[in-house]
Amino acid sequence: MTSIPTLTNDEADLPEALHEARLWRDNGWTARVxxxxxxxxxxxxxxKQGEAEPALVGPWTMGRDKKNPKPLDTAAFNTLVKTASEVLRRHEQQRDALLHKSLYVMAEAGRITVTLDIVPDEDEPHAFLAATDADGEALARVRVPAGFKLSPTSAAAWIANEFRKPG
Known part of the structure; x- marks a missing residue:
């Protein structure tokens, strides 16, 4: 009697690899012509597996008959995975840049780093304004509205106001 391998929950959720002319699924990605x-x-x-929207949509080459698409192959699929991954990485970097801002202010005590970290909560978006000294020691941290505008002027005013929550 042969034993039938059982799948773990994680393995059962993964779609099988599929390599067709207009549909490839492998390594957590699906390419569809x-x-x-x-x-x-x-x-x-x-x-990308688990995502509702495509990470990348682009033109596809016509086949030799000039009517039908060129079939997908391993090289094309790997190139598409690399390109789509880069697009997602750039979007993530852009999102991080929007949610985290940092600047330096020269004050009497020396150079102070002021950061603004936005928490994009659906129910109650907010941000944290924080300050650290040149040695990395925390000086202050306050909760502010998500729309708080961090600028050299607003940071200097916050420091001059002894790190009280901005009005």
């Missing part, structure tokens, strides 16, 4: 609605050509969309 679709009709380009804007013209007579074709497009390819890259969707």
């Amino acid at each position: 679709i009709k380009n609605e804007d013209d007579d050509g074709w497009a390819v969309e890259m969707i």
Whole structure:
């Protein structure tokens, strides 16, 4: 009697690898060649497993018959995965830059780093304004509205006001 391998919950959730001319699924990504609605050509969309929206949509090459799309292959799929991953990484970096701001202010006590970390909570978005000295020691941390504008002027005013919560 042969034993049948059982799948763990994590393995059961992963789709099997699929390699078809217009649909590839592998390594947590799906590439799908679709009709380009804007013209007579074709497009390819890259969707990361677990995501609802494609990370990348771009034009796809026509086949030799000039009617149908060129079939997906390993090299094309790997290139698409790399490109889509880079797009996601850039979006993440941009999002992080929007949520975290930092600047330096020269004060009587020396150089002070002031940071603003936005918490994009759906119910109650807010931010934390914090200050550290040149040695990295925490000087203050207060909760402020998510729309607080951090600038050299607002940071200097906060420091001059002895780190009291800005009005």
